Amino acid sequence: MAAAAPATTELLHAYRRLLRAGLRAVQFSQPSRSTLTAKLREGFRDPRGTFDAERVRRTVWFLNAAAQQRGLEHRILKNLCRVHWERAREASRTAWRMRVRHDEAEKNRKEAKKKDPDVIKGTEYEHFERTIAMLNDTMGLCLR
Template sequence: MSAATTTELVHAYRRLLRAGLRAVQFSKPSRSTVTAKLREGFRDPGAKFDPERVRRTVWFLNAAAQQRGLEHRIVKNLCRVHWERAREASRTAWRLRVRHDEAARERKEGRKKDPDVIKGTEYEHYERTIAMLNDSMGLCLR
């Protein structure tokens, strides 16, 4: 596969953006989610451009825009999870300070807290599912 030209990338970005915004019906929290994920995907230096995957993703997003079927629910849930993760990340600084204070208090009192084995792996299954969906259908959803 040859390297993509700038115009091909711009056209692909615009097609995906238009189809994505139609799929979420220009709703306020979802449209910012779609734009953020699309920018993240196109700015990723390790990402590979595949025009066939872009074409199939545009078809998928157009199907999500046309009727409230499985495609619409998938896009809706992708936006919701991304929004929740961003919201969680924005509150992390406060949470870390509280946890740090709690840990200091526990050390002072002599109590030990069990390490959280789930922390950092909450979205592993979700990300694998999206990767398998992309592989099986030839899409480039994030």
């Protein structure tokens, strides 16, 4: 039996609770604040995403605990924000370099085709994503 879709007001309240708790947890610091809002928007705009009120409630508890003291929750959230910020920065930097150095990139692509494909390329964050997924499953959270 499929669960009923949540009401729009329920989604809106969940978004606002997560945003408020998250901003308090990162103490409104600039790189973390923009990363947090971007990931939260991405999560709520995901068409494949599911809504679980209990997971949202536990995540708000987690974020409130991160805001209250500099314990384990604070360090986890700090590292999450840092990794997502670095990934976004890395992606934007790569795209910029590709536009500026188009000829050099084309040359590198031709050389890469000649060599063996790099098996590590594209799997740098696989372990990180699995760890976050296991944390979410064991604690009933919805961190991204």
